[in-house]
Every structure is written in structure tokens, then in C-alpha cells.
Amino acid sequence: MTRVGIREVAALAGVAVGTVSHYLNHPDKVSVERAERIRAAIESLGFVPNNAGRQLRLGRSSAIAYVAPDVSNPYFAEIAEAVELRSAERGVSAFIANSHRSREREDAYLRFFEQNQVLGLLVSSHLPIEDRLAHLRRRGTPSVLVGQAAASPDQASISLDDVEGGRLATQHLVDTGCRRIAFVGGPIGIKQVSDRLTGASVVTRGLSGATLEVIDQGDRTIRGGRDVGRQIAARPEAQRPDGIFAANDLLALGILQELVRGGVAVPRDLALIGYDDIEYGEASLIPLSTIRGRHGTFGESTVDLLFDEIEGRTGGERHLAFTPDLVVRESTRGFGA
Template identity: 65%
Template sequence: MARTGIRDVASLAGVSHGTVSHYLNHPERVSQKLAERIQQAIETLEFVPNNAGRQLRRGSSTALAYIAPDVSNPYFASIAEGVEEQAAARGFSVFIANSNRSRTREDAYLDLFQQHQVSGMLVASHEPIEDRLSVIRRRGTPSVLIGQAAVDPKQASVSVDDVMGGRLAAEHLVSVGRRRIAYVGGPLGVKQVGDRLDGAGGVLQATPGAVMEILTLTDRTIRGGRSVARQILDRPDGYRPDGIFAANDLIALGLMHELVNAGVRIPEDIAVIGYDDIEFAAASIIPLSSIRSPHEGFGATAVDLLVDSIENPAAARHSVFQPELVARASTVGAAAGRE
């Protein structure tokens, strides 16, 4: 069945093709009487305007793109909510894509959104990506890097001070008497993961009697946390860590689930702290201590930076959020209670 077009609408409404085009693009140029006839024809024919085509002809778009590495992670889902809400407030719609931490899929989406001529892109990547965003920027599409502080001053970015976050996590574990600390995360080449380790490592190096081991994994999910917990459980009690700093909350929740099922007491035997403070952290059977990154403001800030870049291509600002410690029962016991 052929798609209904503007000429069909014009014929049914008894107006010219140009009048329908004005109604769709510049409604103020069409009288109320003609506008009512055109709208009635659109509804009768169930006509869907081709916004992409109109935007290409006008050389502009009201669409933005957000590429996330894992939309199943509540952290990135929360950012997506903020992006959508602020984009709507600024007069834009948003395409949301999930790269699933695949460089191939990430590149495919970057190409796709350029072809669709979106006004700008919001990109969260766990790998270096500034070189590719620089090429896209030179082609006329601005972007904001989410989660990594940009090195290039021309690249706008929104990030968290992850070195400080790692420091806060380690200081907290030390403050509750833990000295055998395991850092669980990876790959360490991921900047956010490496920065959190650097922050924690500095604290433990300065703490007499403290030691730290690194347990790497590539699957930063609940499943990944469970697999590491099983490795820990295979050790004799005296060779297990008494404190664990997980690179994100999903890892920490998986760790706790497996450890508790095996009879390990948390925090008496092993204290656990995560990172990001997702909604499930406080709702866990043992409420999870975490480093809160204010992701609620990430989306809105990123959209504002992107719109600034669209309106003024010379503008490129960087916003760095400060993390904070949220102590709960997984490190300080039942006295912490629930939020």
C-alpha cells in the first residue's frame, strides 16, 4: 500500500501542495480556515509528516542522540531519564541507543546518527573516544562526553571526580577497621575504573598495615560480582579480604548475594562498599554502602552543554561533579538502618 503524501492531503483539502507545506513548517502563514481543512484531511488520511525529510531540506534537526554503554544498568537509565526530560524542556527529542559496551556497535551508532543529521550527540563510552568525536565535530555535529573528563578543551564533557570517589570508599573501609581490602572491577584500562582504583590505592598506601589486592573482571554486572565472590569463597577464611570496594553497585550486589548465601556475615566478616548509589543499593536486603555520583543532574547538565555547543560551536565547557559517601549496613552494620 502506497504511503499517503502531502499531495494527497492537498487534494482532499482542496488547497495547493505549497499551502500544506506551509501548514506543516510555518503554520502562522496559513489562515485558520485553511488550517482546519488541512488538519481534517490529515486525520482522514491518517497522514504522518516526514519530519526527517523536512529537517534535511531546512538543514536543521530537533533531534539529539544519547549513546549509552548499558541501558540495563540503572545508573545509565537514570541519566537517560534526565536527558529526555531536559531535552524536551529545550525543544528537542532524543534517540537512545545501547552500545552494549561494543566498540563496533558504538561506531555504527555514531555513523547512523550522523547520517540522520541529529543536532548533537551525548556519548557515554568506557573506552577512549575523543578522537572520533573530534572528527564528527569537524563535520558539524557537536557532542558531549558523559562519564569521562575530556582532555581536549574543545570537547564538552560531564564527569565525576572518580579519584576522589575511590579515596572516599577506601577511607571509609579503613575507618571501620578494615585492612585487607580487595578492589573488584575492570578492565583497568577503563578510565573510570582506573581512577577509582588510583584514589583507593593512595589511601591504602598511606595506611599502616593496610594491603590491597585487585580482582579484575570484565563483566561489571551482578553476574560478575557473583563470580568473584565464588573465587573468594574458595579461599580459607584467613586469606579472604575483610573489606571489598566494588567498582559499581551491581558488582557489589552480586558479591553480597553470593557471600551471604554461603554464610559470610556482612559486614562482620567482610564489609562491602559499591559505587554509583543506584536505587537498588538502599533497597537491598543488606542496604549497600556506596559512593554516590549525582547522576540525577548528569542528563540535564549534558543536554544544556550540548545545546550551548549547537547554538555556539565555539563553546565547550566541562562540568565535574563531586561524589559523596553514603554509609549503610553493608559496612557499618544494622545501626545504619535504611534510607
């Protein structure tokens, strides 16, 4: 089947080829009457604009890209949705890529989006990535590091204060009466995880009689949480923690499932708090206490910050940090009662 071209649209609409071009690229330059004729011709002929030529003329696409490590995780899925909606409001498309926590896939996506000349990149990564983003930036592709603070002043970033988040979570457990606290998360070398552990350590170090056990669980999923939950439920009661701070809500939900299955009463025998405030946590049979880091404007702010980079407005704040909040639900209420 022959592809319909711009000349066929112009002929059917009774306008010049240049007028159709203006309609596609600069609609404000076309009268309402001609625009309606062109629209009707496009619909009648099934014309699909070829953006490749336009991209070559402008030297860039009309899209940005978000590279996430795991879009099956509701945390990243919520960011992706907000990025997509904010991009549409700004008149550009957003590509969402899932690296599956793989360096090879992540690098492949970065190359692909650079070669296709996206306007800019939003990148969430659990791996060291600033050096690679610096190479892209020097070659003309700006970026924002999402979810962690950049070390370089030249790299725009948007992050959460995870040390404060870890402090809030652990202080809440202490305030409910917990003293044998376990931190579950990993790998500990990941900055977001280590920052949350640092915040937890600040609380327990300053409290006589409090202990902090670190359970390094690199599989930060419900499955990984179940593994930890089974191990804790199998311990003699005196050797169990009485409070658990999980590095994310998925881990906490898996832990919760196995504790309940193993006969450990939450929160009477053991208080449990997660991190991220995903929807599944609130909907759990025992609603999950958590730390909320992403406020309503987090996803939108990532796109806005990227456009500051794209448009050269780098005189303002390039490193945005959101302060987390404590969300108290049934998984910690009533501990010891």
C-alpha cells in the first residue's frame, strides 16, 4: 500500500503544500477555515506525518525519555506516569524504558536515545552513572538524575532526603516502644539504601538499650521480603526483632505476609514500617506504615527541571531535594498492646 504524502493532502484540501506544512509544524500560522479543510483531508486520506524529516531539519526530536530500573515496582511506575502526563502538558512525548537493573540494558537505552536525538533524559539508576551522563551532556544531551542527589554540581538531580527518611522511620518505631530494631534492605552499597540505614543508625546510637540489626537483602521485592519474613518468624520469640524498618514497601509487604503466616502478630508482637508509600501498602490487609517521599509534584518537577536544562536555564537550583513525611497506619499502631 502506497503511503499518502503531504502533496495528496494539499491537493484534496485545495491548499498549497507549504500551508499543510505550516498546519503540521506551526498551526498558529494557518487560518481556521484552511486548518479545518486540511484536518478533514488528513482524516479522509489516512495521512500519517513523517517526523523523521522534521527531526533532521530541527536537529532534535520532540520527545524526552525516562530510563527506570524496574517499572514493575509501583514507585517507578508512579514516577513514569507523572513524567508522561507532565510531558504531554508541555507538548512533547515521553518514552519510558525499563533497564531491569542491568548495566548493559541501561547503556543500550542511553545510546539509543542519544542516537535518536531526544530533547533530554531522565534517569533513575542504582548503579554509578554520573560519568556516563556527563559524556552525553558534553555531546549535547542534557539529563536529570532522578531519585538520588548528584555528586557533581554540573549534573542536575532530584532526590529525597533518605537519611531523614530513615531517621523518621526508626524514630517512629522507637516512639512506639520498639528497642530490638532490624533494618532490612540492600545491597548496602546502593546510596539510597545506605542513606536510609544511616538515618536509622543515628536514632539507635543515641538511645540506651536500643539495638539495630542489619539484614542485607538485595532483592528488594515482595519475594525478597518473604524470604526475610520466613527467617524472622522461624526464630525463637526472644531472638526476633520487635520492630522492622524495611528499605521499601515491597520488602515490607513480603515480610508482613510471612510474619502473619508464621503466627507473629503485627503490630502487637512486632511493629513494621516500610518506605515509598506505594498504593499496595495502604491497601494491605494490615495497612502499612511508611515513609512518603514523593509528594504530588515530584514527577512533574523532574520534567520541569529537565526543561530548565534543555533550555539553558541553569542559573537556578539544579539539585532539588524533597523532604519525606511519616505515614502512620495499622502495622505500627498498637505495638505491645
